[in-house]
Amino acid sequence: MKKSIVLFLAAVFLLLTACSKEPESVGTHDENHQGGDAGKDEGSVEDLGYTFPLTGLSADVKSSERAVSVMVNNHPKARPQTGLTDADIVYEVLAEGEITRFLAIYQSKAPKLIGPVRSARDYYIELAKGYDGLYIAHGYSPEAKRLLTEGFIDNLNGMQYDGTLFQRSAQRQAPHNSYISYSNILKGAQQNNYDMDVSPRPLTFLKEQEVNQIQGEAANKISIYYGSNPQYNSLFYYDKDTEKYIRYSNGEKTVDYESGMPVAVSNVFILEAEHHTADSKGRRDIDLQSGGDGYLLQKGKWNKVEWKNIDGRLLPFDGDRQIGLVPGKTWINIIPSDPGLDAAVSLETQ
Structure with a gap:
């Protein structure tokens, strides 16, 4: 097949x-850019000059492409x-x-x-x-x-x-x-005459020294439960060699069909929001405006944070201070506030 x-x-x-x-x-995001080994990102926080706005990784020239x-x-x-x-x-x-x-x-x-x-x-x-x-x-x-x-x-x-x-x-x-x-x-x-030369506003990323100083409790296995059907539960393992989180669905590694490369991200952000059933089809209303509690996982450590909606983006905060992301890719899980983080997320050190 x-x-x-x-x-x-x-x-x-x-x-x-x-x-x-x-x-x-x-622009700079041709189809071979950032190919790399499994879990590796081309470019690093050490590189000087231009960076991509949504990963913070180095770019050869100023990125001007629309998301x-x-x-x-x-x-x-x-x-x-x-x-x-x-x-x-x-x-x-x-x-x-x-x-x-x-x-x-x-x-x-x-x-x-x-x-x-x-x-x-x-x-x-x-x-x-x-x-x-x-x-x-x-x-x-x-x-x-x-x-x-x-x-x-x-x-x-x-x-x-x-x-x-x-x-x-x-x-x-x-x-x-x-x-x-x-x-x-x-x-x-x-x-359709859509402008594709409008780069998104950059996210906030940590500098190398800040990345090296990340504090928190250790966790290298993160299980996220969306319900009784295990087919839709998520699992992340932290790979110490690549310093990336590798994603799994129902115990099976999430890979690309063509290349076999795994999903490997630098930040896992899990947040809870109010969910309500909206109609007889089971469609939902989800409150993405009010903010709430979340977990942020970076470099094999996790911290309890808050999330806020800033101009349509769900971002991690410590009080009034926005928390920077580790340069690289980011995966954001939104779970229902009922049952909430404590019941739906399991953090383990193995």
């Missing part, structure tokens, strides 16, 4: 490159995903029931293919708006559709571009088989 999906995707690439020119190098936010499917039938390992930031949030979805935000790297792409919800759109990203989804809830049609955020949706900008894999069943190439994202942006 894997071989046939690879053949399908290869055919899609040939078709796309025949119809539209592959982006040569979208792209993509709804990535997390159903077991959609795994392993393609392009997820290249995201600068990933939000993991409940959709309906105990099913989580990912909002993957890309800026420093443009993967050739991303997917499977899934449908929009209003709170994912709000999170994408915080980075002024071009929002990519396939489908929508009624409230999400209202936001998109009213122009709340620039977007491309598979409901309008299925079979053109979005391509289906014959080897996976709908709705777990929609993919989009980065070249088609740029093509769609051009068709």
Whole structure:
């Protein structure tokens, strides 16, 4: 089955490159940038000069590319995903029931293919708006559709571009088989006159000396429970060699379908927010405005923090002081305040 999906995707690439020119190098985030070994990021906090705004890692020139936010499917039938390992930031949030979805935000790297792409919800759109990203989804809830049609955020949706900008894999069943190439994202942006040369405001990152002075309690295994279905529970192991957190779903390492590279991040931010069932379909309202408690994991240590919404971004705070991130990628888990952090998160030292 894997071989046939690879053949399908290869055919899609040939078709796309025949119809539209592959982006040569979208500024500094060409498709080979930050390739590296598993868990490694090209560039470091030691490098001088330019840095990418959402990772704090070194860049050859000033980064001017717009962020792209993509709804990535997390159903077991959609795994392993393609392009997820290249995201600068990933939000993991409940959709309906105990099913989580990912909002993957890309800026420093443009993967050739991303997917499977899934449908929009209003709170994912709000999170994408915080980075002024071009929002990519396939489908929508009624409230999400209202936001998109009213122009709340620039977007491309598979409901309008299925079979053109979005391509289906014959080897996976709908709705777990929609993919989009980065070249088609740029093509769609051009068709809609979306400006793709507006770099997001940079996040706050720690300097090397500050990274070396991180304090906290040790924890190298982090379990996050979203409910009774283990398929959607998250697990992070801290790899001391790479100094990265490696992600697992239901005990299986989260890897890229094409490369086999694991998801490896420098920051894991877990926060609790009020969740309420909004309709008979089980869709949710999630309070992303009020702030609350969270855990921040960096360099194998964890601290209890607060989170605040600053211009649409959910950021860690110690009182009134914003806490800087370790340069690298960041994964953000939003869990319901009922049962809350104490019940839904397990921190262990092994």
